[in-house]
Amino acid sequence: MEKLRTMDADAYPQEVLADEEPKYLRRQKPLEIKRRKFGKKAWKTYLRVSFWCVIALAAAATGYALGHYLLASPEMALIHSDQVQIAGNQYVPRGRVLEIFSADRNRSVLRIPLNERRRQLETIPWVEQATVRRALPNRLEVEITERTPIAFLREGSDLALVDVHGVILDRPLKANFHFPVVTGIGADMPIEDRELRMQMFAGFTQQVEAARAGSMEQVSEVDLTEAKDLRATISGLQVGNSSGSATGSDAWGNADAPIVVHFGDSDFQSKYLTVLNDIGQWRAAAGRVESVDLRFNGEAVVNPDRTILALKKDPPPIIAVAPHAAVHPAAPVKPAAPAMTALPPKAVAPVKVSAPAKTTKATKPAPAKSAAPAKATPAKVSKAAKPAPTKTNPAQHSASKSSVKHTSAQQQP
Numbered sequence: 001m002e003k004l005r006t007m008d009a010d011a012y013p014q015e016v017l018a019d020e021e022p023k024y025l026r027r028q029k030p031l032e033i034k035r036r037k038f039g040k041k042a043w044k045t046y047l048r049v050s051f052w053c054v055i056a057l058a059a060a061a062t063g064y065a066l067g068h069y070l071l072a073s074p075e076m077a078l079i080h081s082d083q084v085q086i087a088g089n090q091y092v093p094r095g096r097v098l099e100i101f102s103a104d105r106n107r108s109v110l111r112i113p114l115n116e117r118r119r120q121l122e123t124i125p126w127v128e129q130a131t132v133r134r135a136l137p138n139r140l141e142v143e144i145t146e147r148t149p150i151a152f153l154r155e156g157s158d159l160a161l162v163d164v165h166g167v168i169l170d171r172p173l174k175a176n177f178h179f180p181v182v183t184g185i186g187a188d189m190p191i192e193d194r195e196l197r198m199q200m201f202a203g204f205t206q207q208v209e210a211a212r213a214g215s216m217e218q219v220s221e222v223d224l225t226e227a228k229d230l231r232a233t234i235s236g237l238q239v240g241n242s243s244g245s246a247t248g249s250d251a252w253g254n255a256d257a258p259i260v261v262h263f264g265d266s267d268f269q270s271k272y273l274t275v276l277n278d279i280g281q282w283r284a285a286a287g288r289v290e291s292v293d294l295r296f297n298g299e300a301v302v303n304p305d306r307t308i309l310a311l312k313k314d315p316p317p318i319i320a321v322a323p324h325a326a327v328h329p330a331a332p333v334k335p336a337a338p339a340m341t342a343l344p345p346k347a348v349a350p351v352k353v354s355a356p357a358k359t360t361k362a363t364k365p366a367p368a369k370s371a372a373p374a375k376a377t378p379a380k381v382s383k384a385a386k387p388a389p390t391k392t393n394p395a396q397h398s399a400s401k402s403s404v405k406h407t408s409a410q411q412q413p
Contacts, residue, residue: 076108076138085135088144091172092126097142109134125169150202151182151222164202166194180216180232184225197224200265204230207269215272220258229295230263237279260291260305274300 070076078084078101086097100120104112114132121130121144129145149161149169161169161177168187182201185194201222208215223231235258259279263271271294278300282289286302293301 070110071108073108076110076136077106078104078109078112078138078140079106083139084142085139086142086144088146091146091175092124092144096124097121097144101140109136109138109140112140125167149177149179150198150205151179152177153185154181154183155186162194162198164195164198166191166196166198180219181221182224183221184223193227197227200224200227200230204232204263204268208272211269211272212276228265230265230268232261232263233258234261234275235259237275257288257290259289262291262293262295262304264295 081098084098084101086094089097100117101112104117112134114134118130118132121127121132121142126146127144128147131143133141133143135141147163147165147167147169149163151162153160153162153168159171159181161171161179162182162185163169166185182198185197201224204222205216208219218234218236219232220235221233223233225231237259259275261271261275274294275292279289282292282300282302290303291305293304
C-alpha cells in the first residue's frame with residue numbers, strides 16, 4: 001500500500017487514499033500498463049537469429065545442388081564403355097568384364113557398389129583377384145590378377161586347363177601352353193579334393209625339375225585318381241649315370257617306350273633319381289619295362305600292372321629290386337621241343353601151324369598224342385610210354401620166325 005501511495009500520489013486525490021476509509025468503500029484503483037520500448041539488445045538478438053537462418057538456408061541449397069551434381073549430373077555418370085579402364089586381363093575378354101558393369105550405365109560413379117562388383121569379377125574362373133577403384137569425375141579403374149594354369153585337364157574328349165587350386169579353366173582361343181595332361185579329377189569332384197591333388201602335382205613338378213632340369217618335358221600324363229598315389233607316364237628314358245644324364249644309346253632298343261611309374265604321394269625327387277639310375281638294370285632283368293611301382297621303401301616292383309592278365313596268359317617275371325643294387329638277369333627260357341610220339345610195332349602176318357598152340361592176343365598199343373608246344377615257363381616234358389611187349393609161347397615164336405623166312409623167300413626172283 002505504501003508503494004501505491006508513493007507511485008500514484010499525483011494521479012489520485014489524497015482523500016481517496018485516507019487510511020480511515022473503510023476497505024469496502026474503497027474504489028478499485030486502476031493500473032496503468034506501460035509498454036516497453038524496443039531496445040538495442042533486442043535488435044541484436046533478432047539480427048543474430050536472422051543471420052544464422054540465412055546461413056542454414058544457403059547451406060541447404062548448396063548441399064542440394066552439390067548432391068544433385070555428384071549423384072545425378074551427366075558429368076559424373078558412367079555413360080561410355082571407355083570410361084572403364086581394365087588392366088591385367090590377358091585371357092579374360094574385355095567384354096566379359098563390361099557385362100558386370102552394364103547395370104551401372106548412366107549411373108553416377110559414386111553410386112556404384114565397388115565391393116559387390118569386385119565379388120562378381122572374382123566369380124569369373126580366370127580371375128583370381130580383382131580391384132575396383134573410382135577415378136573422379138566419371139571413370140572406373142579395374143585391375144585383374146589372372147590364374148596361372150599348370151596342366152591340361154582331360155575330361156572325356158574335352159581338354160581344359162587347371163591351376164594349382166584345382167580351378168578348371170577354359171582354354172583361350174589364342175594361347176600357346178605346353179603342359180602335361182592330368183587325369184583323374186573333374187568338375188563333379190569337390191573343390192577341396194581337386195585342390196589337394198593339384199597341390200601334390202605341383203610338388204611333383206618342382207621336385208622332378210630339381211632332380212634334373214627339363215625332366216617335365218618327358219612327363220606326358222599324370223593320373224591323380226588316387227589321393228595317395230601319383231602315377232606318371234614318362235617317355236624317352238635312357239640308361240643314366242649317377243648324375244642322371246644319359247650315357248648313350250639304349251642297348252635294349254626301347255628308350256622311347258613310355259613307362260608308368262607309381263610315385264606315391266611324397267619324396268618325388270629321390271624316386272625320380274632312382275628311375276633314372278636303375279632303368280638299365282630293370283630292362284636287363286625284365287626285358288621290356290612297362291610300369292614300375294616305387295611306393296615301397298627301398299624296393300622297386302617292375303611291371304606290376306601286367307598281373308591283371310594272369311588268367312589269360314603267363315605274366316612276365318615280376319622282380320623286386322633294391323635301388324642301386326645289382327639285378328641278376330633271369331635265366332632265358334627256351335621253348336620245349338614237341339614230344340616224340342611212340343610208333344606202333346609192325347603187324348606180323350599170321351601163319352598156320354600144324355600143331356595148335358594157345359596164343360595170347362597181343363594188345364595193340366594206343367598211339368600217343370603229340371604233346372602241345374610248351375609255354376613260356378619251363379616245364380618238364382614226360383616221355384611217351386613205350387608199348388608193353390606181347391608175351392608169346394615158344395610155338396608162336398618159332399612160327400613167327402618161319403613166316404619171316406617164307407616171306408623173304410617169296411620176294412627173291
